[in-house]
Amino acid sequence: MDTQAVAAEFAALCKAGKFEEAGERFWAEDVVSIEPMQGEMAELRGKAAVRGKGEWWYANHVIHGTETHGPYVNGNQFALRFHIDVTQKASGQRMQMEEVALYTVRDGKVAEERFLVRMG
Amino acid sequence: MDTQAVAAEFAALCKAGKFEEAGERFWAEDVVSIEPMQGEMAELRGKAAVRGKGEWWYANHVIHGTETHGPYVNGNQFALRFHIDVTQKASGQRMQMEEVALYTVRDGKVAEERFLVRMG
Numbered sequence: 668m669d670t671q672a673v674a675a676e677f678a679a680l681c682k683a684g685k686f687e688e689a690g691e692r693f694w695a696e697d698v699v700s701i702e703p704m705q706g707e708m709a710e711l712r713g714k715a716a717v718r719g720k721g722e723w724w725y726a727n728h729v730i731h732g733t734e735t736h737g738p739y740v741n742g743n744q745f746a747l748r749f750h751i752d753v754t755q756k757a758s759g760q761r762m763q764m765e766e767v768a769l770y771t772v773r774d775g776k777v778a779e780e781r782f783l784v785r786m787g
Numbered sequence: 788m789d790t791q792a793v794a795a796e797f798a799a800l801c802k803a804g805k806f807e808e809a810g811e812r813f814w815a816e817d818v819v820s821i822e823p824m825q826g827e828m829a830e831l832r833g834k835a836a837v838r839g840k841g842e843w844w845y846a847n848h849v850i851h852g853t854e855t856h857g858p859y860v861n862g863n864q865f866a867l868r869f870h871i872d873v874t875q876k877a878s879g880q881r882m883q884m885e886e887v888a889l890y891t892v893r894d895g896k897v898a899e900e901r902f903l904v905r906m907g
Contacts, residue, residue, distance in 0.1 A: 701861065737905065739904060746903045
């Protein structure tokens with residue numbers, strides 16, 4: 668699959684709320700996931716580690732709703748934009764998150780995902 | 788200036804419609820600009836070449852309106868999202884373009900700009 672085909676199918680799964688299925692289907696075995704934060708989750712390597720981050724996320728947050736926009740494409744990269752209406756269970760704080768996710772495709776798989784978070 | 792400060796000021800200039808000023812102020816001398824297309828404008832190097840692309844763009848298009856959203860930040864990169872209501876002079880075709888622009892910052896300057904265009 669070329670980047671446009673991966674982008675279209677990945678985006679369609681996210682728009683249907685199937686984020687975990689998108690990852691399972693398209694993450695490369697050695698996928699790298701880069702978050703805009705310090706600490707142990709800033710950069711994870713490998714499908715198992717990235718899957719674990721997702722499990723941690725779902726266990727610790729209540730998701731009220733998500734919106735996925737895009738994809739946007741250039742060469743072997745595509746971007747999606749996410750709106751997430753979420754409550755952090757520990758604090759009870761409800762947040763409206765907005766992110767741009769940048770995906771790099773290699774051999775029809777997502778070799779890297781990198782999340783940029785809306786400032787201000 | 789760190790990436791967040793560059794992102795905030797660059798975004799503010801774009802939101803004020805001052806795209807050329809944003810480039811003049813923040814492009815590195817050896818800035819690389821990558822467009823989602825084939826051909827001679829696919830990858831340009833150097834402030835003069837990138838400035839020339841902008842001049843070509845403004846000479847050949849009528850801009851009816853622009854919207855800038857963001858910035859979104861991770862590490863030394865930030866993204867903006869553009870909506871552009873534009874007519875191509877040659878064809879007379881009016882288009883609604885939507886792009887994600889990804890900027891890589893080095894020493895307080897934009898070392899690379901990469902545009903991803905909305906599919907479909």
